[in-house]
Amino acid sequence: MSIATGNAAQAPETLLKLLQPTLGEERARWVLDTLEIDPALAGSADYASRAQVAMALNAALFADLLDRAPTAARYVERMRQAGEPIVFDHGALRTIDGATGALPSGHEAFGRFLSALGYVVGGLYPLPALTMTGRAYVHLDLPASVPQFFVSELHIAQLPEAAQAAAARIFGDSADPLGDDEWRALDALARDGGCSIEDGVTVVRGALRAFNRQHPAPALADYEALLEHSKEGAWIATEGNAFNHATTRVPDVIAHAEALKSESFPLKPAVEISRNGRVRQTAILADKVSRPFVLGDGSTVERAVPGSFYEFISRDLVPESGLLDLTFDSGNATGIFAVTREQA
Template structure:
């Protein structure tokens, strides 16, 4: 698809200036030129809209995922070499609905600051096989071109007593990365839908800090308990609230999956198809990462575990509305979540 990103990758553009404040001008240029950016997000000056902060957050999270997921970086490089850009559909993260110390439990850990960025919950998606619930957060100003967030939460009270105890041990002393300065910036965005450039930088850095591990490395014993009951809970134990995956919107996910499989990518065996038939998804299996675990004597041991991954989605037009079908599907999500268990 043609790119308008180059229009936004100059020093005087708001998005470029925001991302430069986070990780420097070169990385900002790289992050913006790889994504398809809505021209409505262009602009200069010292007033920043909530939509611009939302897109800057997504661009930064996308860049971070490429740093952590080599197979995703390989795919994105091939897109760039072909002279195309990525249509970034949505990112996903996992949360704990249980004891989380100073961090708000479940989706509220993110909904609390996504709302000032113009996001609202569009729909709930029960995931009973996973003992989870998913929520689709859509950006109200530019719902088709600013990526959604699919925020899932693990219901700890549905685990065994041993599983609940392991969750309390791992997540019960989580910290909250947001402080007074960040909330002042979010409040400014909430009040007027825009804020000063300095407030936008503070809000962006604060939001990014939430996409990490807010607890200490888990003990190996607790991790093994979680792994036996909930692969998703075990994943959160090592990865925290990091971007679980980022998703490219593509015209034909079935054909793309076949091409990638032929190119040697470790693809999910099947394509998930929504009940209405309009949303189709598949993914590359999660890359392995090495994470520290605490042993009984207090020593830390590094072990390989599943990390994040990269997903692909095709969305058709909803004939009733004439607009792109931006919904998700509980069955699709359940199937996609297996990517981190099968890695």
């Protein structure tokens, strides 16, 4: 992806200090110039609020997704060329509710440290068609400005026995990416609501590692056994807890989608509309990626599988409060999940 500088010299200094050790100065300035940053997150102090640490983590995850999803990178470059900043609404990830070795099971693998960054569960979304449950983690301090996390978990115990056994072999030796240094910094952040830049960098780096695959490359036979009963589980087998997608908030998602289709972006056919009509979503189809699988003789083979993608959302105001509707919708989420479904 090409790196333009634009007005990056004006990047908020505290966020830049939090990002630069991980992304490098040029890349950190680039991503902060690309995203719309609430002035409340600006500053140049040597002390970072939990909202600033949360925003820095989201910016790092956004950059990581663009490195893994070329079509998403092409979209973001399109917006930069048009001079339109990205309003980063939320990111999504998938987890395993089952045996995961040293890694806490399900959403707790992320809730345990997102709480220190100021996040709480703002909504619970059953996804029965996918044998999953989604949770929306919303930031307490700046809920409309700091991106949410939509964390879903696959309920392994509800799958057929063959898929359960395959999942246990795939995910059962997962590692915990967070160590003593990360927990010391997270504990300080949770206690004080802010931290030193040094501790903030430790949190961002450690949390960024959590959005990765924590288990070894899966056996091809186990992957195929899980794929038969859960395409979402198969996605986690190859991609782990990586950002499944990042989402731009746009004024009119329907018009935005039509414009992108005219430019040959591969979008899903339909726009998902929430039951209350206020939340509308669509997405670019997932890019394919090459991933290793272990064969019975111990050798490996590469296969093309669905990777991550980019989503768009429009949110209306809630009439009773006049505030932006920050909720999600189970039907919308189920429809969006389809863009990473490997064809059987």
